[in-house]
Amino acid sequence: MSEELENIQFELTEDLINRVEGLIEKNDDKALQNLLKDFHYADIAEILDEISLEEAIYVIKLLDSETTSDVLMEIDEDNREKVLKNLSAKEIAEEVEELDTDDAADIILELPEERQQEVISKIEDEEHKAEITELITYDEDTAGGLMAKELVKVYETWTVAGCLRRIRGQAKEVTRVHSIYVVDKQEKLIGRLSLKDLIVAKSDQKIADIYISNVDFVGVDDDVEDVAKVMAKYDLEAIPVVDENQILLGRITIDDIVDVLKEEAEKDYQLAAGITGDVEADDSILELTRARLPWLFLGLVGGVGAFLIMEGFQDSFKEKAILFFFTPLIAAMAGNVGVQSSAIIVQGLANDDVRGSVNGRLIKEMLLAALNGIILAIFLFLFVWFYKGELDKAIAISVSLVMVIIVAGLIGTFVPLFLNKRGVDPAIATGPFITTSNDILGILLYFWIAELIIAFFG
Amino acid sequence: MSEELENIQFELTEDLINRVEGLIEKNDDKALQNLLKDFHYADIAEILDEISLEEAIYVIKLLDSETTSDVLMEIDEDNREKVLKNLSAKEIAEEVEELDTDDAADIILELPEERQQEVISKIEDEEHKAEITELITYDEDTAGGLMAKELVKVYETWTVAGCLRRIRGQAKEVTRVHSIYVVDKQEKLIGRLSLKDLIVAKSDQKIADIYISNVDFVGVDDDVEDVAKVMAKYDLEAIPVVDENQILLGRITIDDIVDVLKEEAEKDYQLAAGITGDVEADDSILELTRARLPWLFLGLVGGVGAFLIMEGFQDSFKEKAILFFFTPLIAAMAGNVGVQSSAIIVQGLANDDVRGSVNGRLIKEMLLAALNGIILAIFLFLFVWFYKGELDKAIAISVSLVMVIIVAGLIGTFVPLFLNKRGVDPAIATGPFITTSNDILGILLYFWIAELIIAFFG
Missing domain, CATH: 1.10.357.20 (SLC41 divalent cation transporters, integral membrane domain)
Incomplete structure (x- = not known):
């Protein structure tokens, strides 16, 4: 067992890159899939950032679309743009299909405008399509531009037992359940619950009797920097996003905020050094x-x-x-x-x-x-x-x-x-x-x- | 309901500070408790940072120790040092008793060395005392210095039903359950589970059959910056910390990493501007x-x-x-x-x-x-x-x-x-x-x- 654990400490070595490039040259798909299957998608992305565009596209077309969609989100923005140029609208739609709505919307927004509608029209899941269509309308510097539509939501009228049953369904789509949001009949956010609270409660209790009405939230038009401040100050791991009528629209998770904070810090650092525009050492x-x-x-x-x-x-x-x-x-x-x-x-x-x-x-x-x-x-x-x-x-x-x-x-x-x-x-x-x-x-x-x-x- | 929601959008106004100062002057404890009871501890900390030391100590002695311990963690480090100087070892021990082990250890380490042992000896909960005594031995720039001992741990031999029962016990101490860590008889980390997995599993299944062996972890001596990099890269919200024999020692949560990232960014920014040592606009x-x-x-x-x-x-x-x-x-x-x-x-x-x-x-x-x-x-x-x-x-x-x-x-x-x-x-x-x-x-x-x-x- 402990040997299996060591595996995950990934290191990007010259040797590994050479191996990947060698297998691509030999068209040895089996060995390549075998080599990459144990890597985290963020590690595969690091490898792809080091090889040529043709090689990267070769790998992306080889892996299953669940992995490649996550890999795509992690590779360098410049490389992603080039890869997307080399995929058909149908292929991009398939990747987008596998992503959470917030990542999916980000990918679509990186496409040239004329391709955006083409890709969206090729998304098969109607609900996913509608949610993405909604998300791309928000300004990227606002809570709406950062939020995902995936969340676990229960109505105050449900019982604990009914809740657990339905959550089993909803939770499959949601990578991590941070909080369960409680809404009234009008879909207005009225409170929250944790999975822990649900597990500890008796199964015939009503949600209305056990939910916590003291819930932090942000408005869909709030600035992302303000959202980051609220989440950091109150140590929140997720925050619900509502519209001006308190209707629950989505949620923002802390991993997105970590990215915002890092980008913000880098931007300020570069400005102080007399560099504008988000450039990196490897740019042209x-x-x-x-x-x-x-x-x-x-x-x-x-x-x-x-x-x-x-x-x-x-x-x-x-x-x-x-x-x-x-x-x-x-x-x-x-x-x-x-x-x-x-x-x-x-x-x-x-x-x-x-x-x-x-x-x-x-x-x-x-x-x-x-x-x-x-x-x-x-x-x-x-x-x-x-x-x-x-x-x-x-x-x-x-x-x-x-x-x-x-x-x-x-x-x-x-x-x-x-x-x-x-x-x-x-x-x-x-x-x-x-x-x-x-x-x-x-x-x-x-x-x-x-x-x-x-x-x-x- | 929606009115109750508005409440939490806290704003620190001159008016609010004047009201708090007025109530302290009049010794109107009831009105003061009433005013502060709906505020988040991070908001109370902001108020305390704006009033005089005597007034802050007055408020701290007035509030219940669960609130004040959280408030203490949030106020400015310089102010905390002054407040702690004005509390007895017994009073500090009572605050520490209410905190998670990582925060408790941080507070103890901020005390002058001669007071540290005195405060620890006055902690009543023997387990908490032992855990804090362990935590203060780690270097503050390592995973050990950042981790908390609070976590939910199950043995591979347990069943899902038994697990849920015991988790109800353990989870009371743990503010947020991110992952459930699976260990073998020797307390070695062998995998993880999410609450969701447990809820979805059948109650007579063995943990050994359902746990995920692919778990990220860090070593207790790893540098905090490396921990931050791993957590940001893999989008983790918590990561277990193990010793050189893979024994599970504690866990680090993303909110602590957010603080590390912010401090790191601020330090680099200040260095670039020709400022050393962590200073703020309000320092002397x-x-x-x-x-x-x-x-x-x-x-x-x-x-x-x-x-x-x-x-x-x-x-x-x-x-x-x-x-x-x-x-x-x-x-x-x-x-x-x-x-x-x-x-x-x-x-x-x-x-x-x-x-x-x-x-x-x-x-x-x-x-x-x-x-x-x-x-x-x-x-x-x-x-x-x-x-x-x-x-x-x-x-x-x-x-x-x-x-x-x-x-x-x-x-x-x-x-x-x-x-x-x-x-x-x-x-x-x-x-x-x-x-x-x-x-x-x-x-x-x-x-x-x-x-x-x-x-x-x-």
Whole structure:
């Protein structure tokens, strides 16, 4: 027995891929089926992501459609698109037939619009067809776009015994029974039950007497990020979805939320790094360029701005070239402080941790930036003074560093709060956007202040 | 009924907090209990995070210990520490008594070491005490540190009827029954069953005949991040934890994994923004300074380095001050490209997407950076040429920009791959670390190349 258990610890090795490719080349279908039959569909998907499109299609046509439909859901989106292009509408419909309604709707929505109706029309199960047709109408960023129609539903008028009997029927379609949802005659959600509650109850009890009326739910138009927050906060593993009349429409399970959270985190991380659009290390150079170049262009424009500022101050500092040599330092500090303060606000907003007044936030950041700025400025002052022996320049540079850091911190705090108020995703405020604007503003401020101080000593 | 449903959509308002504070001030315990009794413990925790420590302790002592133990788990870690300081060992033991073993162990581990044994010794339930004592021995970053001892376990020799009877007993302790784990006489994990399978089976069948031997599991010493990956990949809602002899020790549920994923994402995001240590917007200025200042100091050292480089090139470019005015641009581009390329590699490594040779990655990044660099350099060349009319400088600046971008991209790709090979978290490679080193190297490279090209034009 224990040997059988070891089996499932899957590892994607060069050797395994070579074996699969060898069997495909030899057209040894039997050996291939035999090799793959013990693998989880998520593991088969990993193999398919590593072999060529022709080989992947060969494997997909070889396996039974229950396995391949699950495999299809797991392979990389780009690869799935290519595979689907190579399958007929009838073949896709057969795969879709095997999937839960939420996955089925996702596959259909990935098809070009003209193929969507063709595939749907070829789905044989009328109920499945109707449910998918409903699901594809919802926005993918809403609860409706994430939910599945599969759920276990009982009416308040049923008895426990009748319930168990009918659940045996419904549950066959539902991979995992999290909660049993209780509805009234109008299909309105009125409560929930767990299988455990049903098993513990007496068989002649009415559902109306044992159900729990305190049930969390979300509206079909709610934003998926809000759904994720509710489920994470209340540790829910499934949540029912209702329409504006409380009619039970579907349910969302935690595994979909895990995917939402991961995607969300990756998107924010990429935005902070100056990458837009969901790209991966394995995407083509052109796709990566499209994701990266716009932000670099912003940086270029910022750099040209910095150039013009420095050129403008050229005459004021003819004999003080040293001041120009500190511009990279000033720009770097302004950028770093801005990113730090905006990242904390962006994260706080995402976690609903940022409450209280904007002014309070700004005052706190000002104190924090001033503290950090003064500590850093002391080091810089000592360096310039000892190394160059010019007190006026040492003062000018370190005082302006403090001012630049304070302003950068305030901008980093204010911009995401402002964007959030305006309904714009504050995550765009981190990364190159804040760095570039802080760079330019920092350099401008630096020269202004340095000019004033040196004139004063002059 | 539907009115009752609306209730649960909780919103934390200023008004609500004022009401709670008012009732505490008036010592109106009855009204306070009445107000809070319908709230979910996660909502009560949100309220407590907004009021003073004395007020929070007042509420905690007022509510029944089943509610307060759950509330305690949900409040902010800093606040929990303060609350626990104000409770006696006996009072903490009472709270711990009500918690699942995993949460109980977490609470105990947050106490100062000298109090841990004192609290444990005051736990009355001997089984709970033994389980917690076991759990606190595991490293918090391993499966053992995350698992709970609560699970539903059946022996292969039992019948379905006997099973259901005993499950009714075990299930009372287990909040949610995900899977029923099947063990042999030696307590070795040999398979699983779902409640659904049990309900569908005939009551005189043996477990040995109906269980599913294909069960995912993790080792007690496995890293939590690996556990999260397995559960996300296979869409699991719970996974059993075994020791090296396959003995079933506990189980991990998906809600704990959701927390791990969120923390991991937040840590990486903060690292990329130059913030270390798990800080929040509401932490004190001193805590935030400790998290931010070290990275700023790194930036300062980098800036001084840039200063020294520029000073060194001062004589070579006496009549070409314009070259110095482009250093912020060069530094910004080097930093941006470095962060972009490292972020993609760090994310790919986290998702196990980065396979194949390091050389292949470097060649791809070189091509990508060259493409982006050439496009950007053309704009820069045109700007300098038209604006200044100096062809030699326009060529010098734009050619070095391309070279700087390529080198920055290569460093951004190489460093995280190198750190990962060495077993260091590659996430530290994004953010200020890569920005600062790329800044300096970029500026150095820029002056070298510019010097060569301008010498060539004579």
